Amino acid sequence: MIFKKIIRQASKKRLLLFFLAISFIFNVIGANFGLPALWHPDELTHSVTRMLTTKTLNPGRFIYPSLYYYALFFLNVPYSFYLLITGRTELLTTDQELKETVISNVFLTSRIFTALIGSLSIVMIYLLAKKVSNERAAIISAGFASVTMAMITYSHFATSDIPVTAMSLLSLYLILCLHDKPTTINYILSGAAIGLATGTKYYAALLVILLCVAHLLATRKISITRDLFLAGVFCILAFFASTPFAILDFPSFYRDISVLQRTTMLVDNLYDPLPAFSYIFHLDNGLGTPLLILSFLGTLFCVFVKRDNKKLMLLILWGIIYYGLISYRIHFSYLRYILPVVPILIIASGVFSDFLLSIKNPDIHLPNGYMRTSIKIQSYCSLSQTTGISRICQDIMTAYTILT
Numbered sequence: 435m436i437f438k439k440i441i442r443q444a445s446k447k448r449l450l451l452f453f454l455a456i457s458f459i460f461n462v463i464g465a466n467f468g469l470p471a472l473w474h475p476d477e478l479t480h481s482v483t484r485m486l487t488t489k490t491l492n493p494g495r496f497i498y499p500s501l502y503y504y505a506l507f508f509l510n511v512p513y514s515f516y517l518l519i520t521g522r523t524e525l526l527t528t529d530q531e532l533k534e535t536v537i538s539n540v541f542l543t544s545r546i547f548t549a550l551i552g553s554l555s556i557v558m559i560y561l562l563a564k565k566v567s568n569e570r571a572a573i574i575s576a577g578f579a580s581v582t583m584a585m586i587t588y589s590h591f592a593t594s595d596i597p598v599t600a601m602s603l604l605s606l607y608l609i610l611c612l613h614d615k616p617t618t619i620n621y622i623l624s625g626a627a628i629g630l631a632t633g634t635k636y637y638a639a640l641l642v643i644l645l646c647v648a649h650l651l652a653t654r655k656i657s658i659t660r661d662l663f664l665a666g667v668f669c670i671l672a673f674f675a676s677t678p679f680a681i682l683d684f685p686s687f688y689r690d691i692s693v694l695q696r697t698t699m700l701v702d703n704l705y706d707p708l709p710a711f712s713y714i715f716h717l718d719n720g721l722g723t724p725l726l727i728l729s730f731l732g733t734l735f736c737v738f739v740k741r742d743n744k745k746l747m748l749l750i751l752w753g754i755i756y757y758g759l760i761s762y763r764i765h766f767s768y769l770r771y772i773l774p775v776v777p778i779l780i781i782a783s784g785v786f787s788d789f790l791l792s793i794k795n796p797d798i799h800l801p802n803g804y805m806r807t808s809i810k811i812q813s814y815c816s817l818s819q820t821t822g823i824s825r826i827c828q829d830i831m832t833a834y835t836i837l838t
Contacts, residue, residue: 446573450560453580457556460581461549461589466542470534477592479544482506483537486514492679496690501633501676502594506544513539544592552589552596555777556580558603563781565610566746567788575784584720584769584776594635595770601631602774605641606752609648610745616652618661624648625665629672636694638774640759642669644752651744713761716769720776729779732786739789746785753778 472480481493485507493503517523522532559579564572579585588595605627612620624645631638649662674680680687718726733750740746753775760772 446569449573450557450576453576454553454556457580457585458549458553460586461552462546465545465549465590466538467590469538469541472537472541474591474593477541477544478503478506478594479541479592482510482544482592483540486510486540492683494683494686496677496680496687497694498594499633499636499673499677500679501630502597504676505597506547506592509547510540510543513543541592545590548592548596549589551600552585553580555585555596555600555603558600558607559777559780562603562607562610562749562777563784565607566743566749566781567785570791571781571784571788574787575781578725578780578783579777582721582725582776582780584717584773587720588770588773593770595773598631598635598638599774599777601627601634602638602641603777605631605638606644606749609641609645610748612645613648613652613745613748616649616661618664621649621661621665622668625668626672628665629669630676632669633673633676637756637760640756641752642666643755644748647751648748651748712767713757713769713772716767716772717776717779720769721779725783726779728786729783732782732784733779735786735789736782740785749778749781753782 468474478498481495481503485491485493485503491504491507493500514523517536522536527533556576556579560572560576562572563575585596585599588599605624608620608624608627612624628638628641628645631641645665646662649659649665650656653659721729733753736743736746736750757772757775761767764771
């Protein structure tokens with residue numbers, strides 16, 4: 435097969451770049467969906483357009499924290515300035531067609547930026563998998579992530595779901611660096627990253643638990659050290675730096691947080707009386723059944739076989755903590771609420787696939803090529819169910835897994 439020669443000659447870094455390109459292409463296809471109709475109520479661009487129009491930095495609503503509001507705001511400032519100097523700003527109140535075009539452009543720019551963040555998340559998945567395992571597991575994980583429906587779908591909209599996933603992955607990487615080398619700078623960076631992640635979506639504050647566990651494993655002391663205190667300080671500072679109007683407009687902040695607190699457990703689950711099970715239903719949709727099964731097997735493999743790998747255990751622990759608390763707290767389930775768990779499952783599947791590919795036990799008498807054929811079938815099934823991409827893209831993605 436022609437792709438075998440291509441894969442053998444390609445370097446791992448080139449494969450990663452290829453997966454990034456594939457991811458970005460899938461993320462931006464259909465980014466203009468629905469425009470100029472604005473049907474998605476959770477896209478932050480609704481508030482960003484108001485901020486641009488009224489020239490204010492106050493989002494005015496705090497159901498979500500403000501970091502991604504500001505990212506989209508400053509991203510669209512040049513376009514807003516262009517409208518101002520060309521005299522089109524004054525026409526927006528009277529020219530409905532121009533208004534729809536301007537709003538569509540702001541939304542499209544914001545969505546493309548989210549698509550880029552979604553693709554860059556592939557790099558973080560690669561780096562995390564490499565840190566807890568090896569480069570082959572990292573490449574496999576990146577390949578799975580680049581064509582996973584869960585990542586692709588939410589990269590199409592200017593919501594905070596993909597950004598908080600990316601910020602969580604960055605925080606996890608820095609926490610693992612802290613575990614390896616518990617220096618002051620690693621504590622500060624980890625705390626600041628968690629603060630910024632929380633400034634993207636509040637539930638990322640759960641990363642503080644993992645920071646404390648990593649601190650305990652690194653120092654083997656149950657105590658609040660100076661470095662841990664600094665991590666907490668920088669976490670708080672980073673959060674309020676990203677959401678300053680939580681202080682400057684505290685009444686609005688308190689109002690929205692109170693509403694968020696009251697509503698998360700009021701709506702009955704639509705799929706199952708036990709939210710934990712209904713979230714599995716969404717994971718099945720987001721990963722595809724073959725990859726979901728592979729990721730569950732990989733999680734069990736990591737817990738029972740790779741339990742001495744403390745960094746890998748930290749990743750698995752994060753997935754369990756986040757999934758458990760979110761499924762307990764939020765009774766109306768959507769995949770986007772547990773999106774930060776998806777990369778952990780993908781990494782677990784990558785680590786497990788790497789293990790299967792490395793089996794060379796002479797006592798196991800299987801037909802020639804049986805194991806590799808099995809992995810190939812799993813990879814093809816995962817890809818075909820998650821995205822329906824062409825056979826060529828599937829061949830390229832799975833060829834490395836099979837042939838390496």
